Amino acid sequence: MTNNGNPDMRVPGTVTIGGDLVVGRIGFGAMQLTGPKVWGEYPDRDGGIELLKEVVDAGINFIDTADVYGPHTNEILIHDALHPYPADLVIATKGGFVRGGPDYKDWDAVGNRVYLRQCVYTSLRRLDLDRIDLYYLHAPTASDVPFEQQMETLAELQQEGLIRHIGLSNLTAAQLRTAQRIVEIAAVTAHYNVGVRLGAELLEAAERDGIPFSPWHPAAIPRDHTASRFSSILQPIAKEYGVTVQQVALAWQLHRSPTMLPIPGTTNVAHMAENLAAASVSLTPVEVEAITDLVTEAGSDK
Numbered sequence: 001m002t003n004n005g006n007p008d009m010r011v012p013g014t015v016t017i018g019g020d021l022v023v024g025r026i027g028f029g030a031m032q033l034t035g036p037k038v039w040g041e042y043p044d045r046d047g048g049i050e051l052l053k054e055v056v057d058a059g060i061n062f063i064d065t066a067d068v069y070g071p072h073t074n075e076i077l078i079h080d081a082l083h084p085y086p087a088d089l090v091i092a093t094k095g096g097f098v099r100g101g102p103d104y105k106d107w108d109a110v111g112n113r114v115y116l117r118q119c120v121y122t123s124l125r126r127l128d129l130d131r132i133d134l135y136y137l138h139a140p141t142a143s144d145v146p147f148e149q150q151m152e153t154l155a156e157l158q159q160e161g162l163i164r165h166i167g168l169s170n171l172t173a174a175q176l177r178t179a180q181r182i183v184e185i186a187a188v189t190a191h192y193n194v195g196v197r198l199g200a201e202l203l204e205a206a207e208r209d210g211i212p213f214s215p216w217h218p219a220a221i222p223r224d225h226t227a228s229r230f231s232s233i234l235q236p237i238a239k240e241y242g243v244t245v246q247q248v249a250l251a252w253q254l255h256r257s258p259t260m261l262p263i264p265g266t267t268n269v270a271h272m273a274e275n276l277a278a279a280s281v282s283l284t285p286v287e288v289e290a291i292t293d294l295v296t297e298a299g300s301d302k
């Protein structure tokens, strides 16, 4: 194992989205660059801009955002930091999710055709793009319109050239199959990490189809009463390689499946470099299995 902790290293290996967008295996989740509870402006605007520039300078070329982060402020910050964008940068954004105010729990999904079209048009405007490389439906839970019709709306936007590739967020494997009967799905994203395997069945389906799976909160490690069980496995591995437990958690993601595209989020340049360096931590099959076995995956995607 080499390069751990070296901020200058490049991400080895790539993932291909939709057959034509090649990105490094560790992306960046920009959600934290908002106000408290993902509401409003990121308080340190200059620091946020500097961090985003460092992200692309370090070699990361996949950034995950959403119109609901802020709302809107996250996309605007990315635009202000990085436009005109590097040619190889893929910005994935999402729509169809709304916040009722700064209370973190006051949210809902909206699937109305005109609303989703407005989401895409206004993300294009905020990001100053002609076409969004990867556009996720943020959640398949909108009750105003059947899921199938929401997929038809995204297909329509793709045919009009406003979306290059369509992705889906927080769905089940069965919903992926439903969507694939309507339109090609180029990527999926779900909550999946050493302690939470909500996306396990979806990961299996994505791997079978060769679709990138982007785990969110990818490096999170349980801090509740189960914490010691996780640290008893993760700490010795981290010590052995001279890295942090977060780096072990990210390295495990990459070993878990060749389709993984983790999007660790951070407000800290040193953490961003560490997250990127996790791509060169080589775990043994026994270590990978020990981490995988910390949580039962079967039937978790219900």
Ligand SMILES: NC(=O)c1ccc[n+]([C@@H]2O[C@H](COP(=O)([O-])OP(=O)(O)OC[C@H]3O[C@@H](n4cnc5c(N)ncnc54)[C@H](OP(=O)(O)O)[C@@H]3O)[C@@H](O)[C@H]2O)c1
Pocket: 028, 029, 030, 031, 032, 064, 065, 138, 169, 170, 189, 190, 215, 216, 217, 218, 219, 220, 244, 246, 247, 263, 264, 265, 266, 267, 268, 270, 271, 272, 274, 275
């Ligand atoms: N599709 C969805 O519904 C959905 C939902 C949630 C999130 N997401 C996406 O997933 C991305 C990742 O989630 P997240 O932003 O909550 O980030 P995360 O990867 O879960 O980690 C965030 C936390 O971990 C800390 N951290 C990050 N790197 C670290 C490191 N190397 N060492 C120690 N601590 C570290 C951060 O603190 P510091 O800032 O101090 O580093 C922060 O407190 C989001 O940005 C968003 O793009 C998607």
